[in-house]
Amino acid sequence: MSHLHPLDENDPLAAKRDAFCLPNGVIYLDGNSLGVLPAHVPERMQHVVEKQWGESLIRGWNEHNWIDLPQKVGNRIGRLVGAEQEAVVACDSTTINVFKVVSAALALRPGRKVILSDNGNFPTDLYMAQGLADLLAKDHELRIVSPEDVADAITDDLAVLMLTEVDYKTGRRHDMKALTEKAHAVGALAIWDLAHSAGAFPVDLSGSNADFAIGCGYKYLNGGPGAPAFVYVAPRHQNDIRPALTGWMGHVAPFAFDLDYRPAEGINRMRVGTPPVLSLTALDAALDVFEDVDMEVIRQKSISLCEYFIAQVEDRCPEMELVSPRDAEVRGSQVSFRFAEGYALMQALIANGVIGDFRAPDTVRFGFTPLYLSHADVARAVDVLEKILTTRMWDMDEFRMRRKVT
Numbered sequence: 305m306s307h308l309h310p311l312d313e314n315d316p317l318a319a320k321r322d323a324f325c326l327p328n329g330v331i332y333l334d335g336n337s338l339g340v341l342p343a344h345v346p347e348r349m350q351h352v353v354e355k356q357w358g359e360s361l362i363r364g365w366n367e368h369n370w371i372d373l374p375q376k377v378g379n380r381i382g383r384l385v386g387a388e389q390e391a392v393v394a395c396d397s398t399t400i401n402v403f404k405v406v407s408a409a410l411a412l413r414p415g416r417k418v419i420l421s422d423n424g425n426f427p428t429d430l431y432m433a434q435g436l437a438d439l440l441a442k443d444h445e446l447r448i449v450s451p452e453d454v455a456d457a458i459t460d461d462l463a464v465l466m467l468t469e470v471d472y473k474t475g476r477r478h479d480m481k482a483l484t485e486k487a488h489a490v491g492a493l494a495i496w497d498l499a500h501s502a503g504a505f506p507v508d509l510s511g512s513n514a515d516f517a518i519g520c521g522y523k524y525l526n527g528g529p530g531a532p533a534f535v536y537v538a539p540r541h542q543n544d545i546r547p548a549l550t551g552w553m554g555h556v557a558p559f560a561f562d563l564d565y566r567p568a569e570g571i572n573r574m575r576v577g578t579p580p581v582l583s584l585t586a587l588d589a590a591l592d593v594f595e596d597v598d599m600e601v602i603r604q605k606s607i608s609l610c611e612y613f614i615a616q617v618e619d620r621c622p623e624m625e626l627v628s629p630r631d632a633e634v635r636g637s638q639v640s641f642r643f644a645e646g647y648a649l650m651q652a653l654i655a656n657g658v659i660g661d662f663r664a665p666d667t668v669r670f671g672f673t674p675l676y677l678s679h680a681d682v683a684r685a686v687d688v689l690e691k692i693l694t695t696r697m698w699d700m701d702e703f704r705m706r707r708k709v710t
């Protein structure tokens with residue numbers, strides 16, 4: 305008979321685990337890359353496929369309000385990231401949304417040419433900014449500094465500060481409010497990528513005075529592989545921006561079929577083409593899990609899980625070197641360690657039921673999702689890690705040679 309782990313006593317989120325489909329024998333520490341399937345999503349999908357698509361056909365756009373799904377889902381995400389009503393839409397990918405917000409922000413600061421980011425940002429954000437700078441006649445500069453130098457690099461030639469709040473590799477978390485304030489003080493605008501924040505801990509976009517934000521639907525929001533992303537525009541900017549991607553779904557009257565583009569009111573002008581109804585349905589259903597949850601409760605449990613993991617690994621696995629900040633205040637909901645043979649180590653962990661991931665050259669990364677993880681899971685994961693290290697199981701050819709894409 306199994307005993308409750310002492311740190312799991314009085315866990316207010318314990319019952320949430322049953323809301324997810326976790327494969328038997330798997331301890332899933334990768335919800336920061338792809339979230340787990342919420343148990344009720346397949347039934348909702350089946351209903352929308354068979355009843356709505358199957359029976360309503362084209363009438364579904366009106367009968368089931370498919371056309372408004374981006375705003376509906378956007379508002380639900382907005383609640384989790386501290387956005388105002390009607391300030392978020394769920395659409396496209398994070399990468400495409402980066403393009404939209406950087407181009408919109410640059411147009412709001414016409415005389416300025418510099419985009420500031422850091423080398424901890426996820427590469428797609430940097431690539432999109434580089435591509436945009438090229439498109440704008442090579443007139444703009446993407447300036448990249450170290451995360452710890454960002455604050456000092458905010459100078460009065462900046463047009464835009466573009467950062468990811470939580471570093472995908474190290475879990476280090478920027479101070480969104482303080483850096484946004486600093487950017488505003490020099491007349492720049494602030495864009496935040498919340499890929500590793502939304503659904504992981506409370507975010508306060510409105511209270512931080514952020515100008516723009518984007519983020520993923522498939523990580524902590526559990527919307528499924530390739531789920532629609534989201535985009536936030538502060539209400540004060542919404543009617544001043546002229547989108548670079550001027551698609552018909554961002555037109556003020558898409559079904560008037562005018563020959564000239566006129567932007568929709570408010571956040572809707574960030575929409576581009578036809579919404580992916582099935583993907584939005586999965587994301588919409590997945591968000592039900594958050595309906596009765598206080599993000600502050602998620603945060604407290606996340607800190608506890610991460611701290612317990614760090615303490616156990618450092619105590620029992622001295623070969624592992626902590627990469628993430630030790631201070632929970634400046635860390636998201638993931639913990640990374642360095643190990644020279646990290647790739648083989650992660651392969652051995654996965655083969656033994658502990659799923660995390662590896663980021664080159666030597667970082668193993670573990671995401672903690674309080675909705676479906678317990679301290680008992682963390683203890684078991686460290687048991688497996690310790691065994692793999694003490695037996696040098698990672699050194700087997702089978703783990704060293706295996707190729708994977710993620």
Ligand SMILES: Cc1ncc(COP(=O)(O)O)c(C=O)c1O
Pocket residue numbers: 397398399400426428429468472497499500520533
């Ligand atoms: C911070 C960040 N931004 C963007 C992305 C990627 O966005 P997309 O879903 O467009 O591939 C990721 C992860 O893939 C990410 O970690």
Ligand SMILES: Nc1c(O)cccc1C(=O)C[C@H](N)C(=O)O
Pocket residue numbers: 336337338426472473709710
């Ligand atoms: N988006 C991904 C994908 O399509 C395949 C594999 C992994 C991903 C990821 O989400 C990577 C992730 N953003 C990261 O933090 O590394």
